[in-house]
Amino acid sequence: MNSPRIxxxxxxxxxxxxxxxxxxMLVLCLLIVMIDGFDTxxxxxxxxxxxxxxxxxxxxxxxxxxxxxxxxxxxxxFAGPLADHFGRKPILILSVxxxxxxxxxxxxxxxxxxxxxxxxxxxxxxxxxxxxxxxLISEYAPDRCRALLVNSVFCGFPIGAALGGFLAGWLxxxxxxxxxxxxxxxxxxxxxxxxxFLLPExxxxxxxxxxxxxxxxxxLSQVTRTVVNNVSAFIFNEYKSTDTKSALQNxxxxxxxxxxxxxxxxxxxxxxxxxxxxxxxxxxxxxxxFSIRRSVLLTSLFPLGGGIGTIMAGWLMDRVNPNKVxxxxxxxxxxxxxxxxxxxDIIFLSVLIFxxxxxxxxxxxxxxxxxxxxxxxxxxxxxxxxxxxxxxxGGVFGALIGVEFMNLNLGFSNIFMLLAVPALIAAIALTIxxxxxxxxxxxxxxxxx
Numbered sequence: 001m002n003s004p005r006i007x008x009x010x011x012x013x014x015x016x017x018x019x020x021x022x023x024x025m026l027v028l029c030l031l032i033v034m035i036d037g038f039d040t041x042x043x044x045x046x047x048x049x050x051x052x053x054x055x056x057x058x059x060x061x062x063x064x065x066x067x068x069x070x071x072x073x074x075x076x077x078f079a080g081p082l083a084d085h086f087g088r089k090p091i092l093i094l095s096v097x098x099x100x101x102x103x104x105x106x107x108x109x110x111x112x113x114x115x116x117x118x119x120x121x122x123x124x125x126x127x128x129x130x131x132x133x134x135x136l137i138s139e140y141a142p143d144r145c146r147a148l149l150v151n152s153v154f155c156g157f158p159i160g161a162a163l164g165g166f167l168a169g170w171l172x173x174x175x176x177x178x179x180x181x182x183x184x185x186x187x188x189x190x191x192x193x194x195x196x197f198l199l200p201e202x203x204x205x206x207x208x209x210x211x212x213x214x215x216x217x218x219x220l221s222q223v224t225r226t227v228v229n230n231v232s233a234f235i236f237n238e239y240k241s242t243d244t245k246s247a248l249q250n251x252x253x254x255x256x257x258x259x260x261x262x263x264x265x266x267x268x269x270x271x272x273x274x275x276x277x278x279x280x281x282x283x284x285x286x287x288x289x290f291s292i293r294r295s296v297l298l299t300s301l302f303p304l305g306g307g308i309g310t311i312m313a314g315w316l317m318d319r320v321n322p323n324k325v326x327x328x329x330x331x332x333x334x335x336x337x338x339x340x341x342x343x344x345d346i347i348f349l350s351v352l353i354f355x356x357x358x359x360x361x362x363x364x365x366x367x368x369x370x371x372x373x374x375x376x377x378x379x380x381x382x383x384x385x386x387x388x389x390x391x392x393x394g395g396v397f398g399a400l401i402g403v404e405f406m407n408l409n410l411g412f413s414n415i416f417m418l419l420a421v422p423a424l425i426a427a428i429a430l431t432i433x434x435x436x437x438x439x440x441x442x443x444x445x446x447x448x449x
Contacts, residue, residue: 004232009220011237012228014142018293019225022140026149028199029133030156031191032096036130037137039103039122039161039184043068044279044299046177047167050112054179060112065279065399071123073392079128080385083135084247088202088381089133092132093195100188105151107181112119114285126391130157131368131385138372139380140223147369151314154365158357160312161270161278165300195210207234236377247379251386256375260383262433263371266330267391269429270364275398276301276419280406301350302357309362314369322370323434327427329363334423341416363426367391370430394422401417 019373038299043065075095083091102121107114134150141149164180171179200223206216213231221228245253251260281299309329316325336356343349368384375383405415 004230006235007228007231007234008235009207009216009234010143011223011234012226013140013203013222014144016142016224016226018142019223020143021223022224023265024198025140025223026137026153028191028195031155032092032129032133032188032195033156034163034192035096035184035188036099036126036161037157037260038164039126039160040068040072040157041161041278042164042168042180042184043119044281046166046172046180047279049172049177050115054112056112061403064112064116064119065275065402066396068119068123068126069275069395069399071120071125072127073123073389075124075127075129075387075394076131076389076392077127080135080382081133081247082128083132083381083385084205084379087205087438088132088136088139089195089199092129092136092199093192095125095132096188096193096195097125099123099129100185101125102185103181103188104185107178107185111125127389128385131388132381134368135381136199136202138369139310139377140200145318146373147317147366148311148314150360150369150372151310151317151366154368155310155361156307157365158361159273161265162302165299167296169300196358204236207225207236208377211435212339223349228356239410247382248386250379251375251383256383258436259374259433260384260386262429263367263374263387264390265429266326266426266433267364268394268397269426270330271358271391271394272361272398272401273337273419275395276402276405276415279399280402298350298353301354302360309358310365313362316445317369319368321434322366322373323430323437326366326370327430327434329359329366330423330427330430333359333363333429334420337416337423338420341413359439360423367382385428 009447047061047065051061056064076411079091079095094301099122102118102125106115106122115402134153137153138146138150164184168177168180168184171183202218203216203223206219213234216234217228217231219224220234250256256392278299281302311327313329336352336359340352340356341347343352369385370379371384371387405418
């Protein structure tokens, strides 16, 4: 009779084929992030309608747009530590329910003040959902394709944002702006039921928390479609903290603080660009003489190319240095944005908006994979969520600075050229992170000899 064995869960996942159950998990996490993108970007698409219906000023719109982003930051900062303590699945389910419920309530808003509060509450749930979806899928991904799978999930954000634009362009003229918020509320509430019955808890989280061998065996067998029995213990080969620091203290420790700071700066700059464009481009286009419908459709081209670009970036990141891949994508974004400011032809303009969105969103969507690999299991959800949460303040700043851009009448050309600067800063921050990691590896090799 064979003696009980010890199984390294990551090694076991690496040796198994990617199962149908893992595909279901991938699709569920993708849907969560798609709805996140839809509900986050939707306020920019309904902005022209709100201004006309409620006689709002652009300054008032800046406050409304930033409300959900403050909620996103708040939700992200708290969701990671909660998920590292209570588990990925329960926090993920609660967050999806939370933003779906408040989006439905927001559809009934009768004033700018009530809509602003409700968008903040919606944002809290949105902020908590994305980071946990990315963490969960990364912990069930084989090493050989982790970046590709995490990026595939993250590309749901720009796809959802683009879908919101196309739906808004069709639904708003026929049914009014409220129908978009209803759609953004109903879909996540339906998705909650699927998550409850189909989504497993993170296997690495269960091992780290010392869950029973039988429970871990059952979950691993279900996910991989491979019988797991006669096991005495489950482990994973990863650095384990030997102190009593919390997850938050770990990501702020000397070992991780430089990398953490560079991740925060990079994500901040990327979202600054994204939200200036996704929130204000419809109004900027309208001021330039385009109809509301064409303004919304042109804006929706920006997130549309993100899906293809993100998957390509993930494929490259599994083969070459991921920091270099993403830094290059940010540099390309800056170059295209600078060029876009000098274009007037509608066809060329459309192509450049699509290409800028492809480069920008592939870079931004790849940040989740970089963060998930950078942090160990015991503080991974916190590390990813704090990158997303602090980075969301870039979105807040982008929404607010867009007001000033509009008030200063900087014009189409100057705004796009200015947005090339944060893209350059993001590329520099990732380069610093990469240099720091390379230096650590070199020192480790020298000391080992």
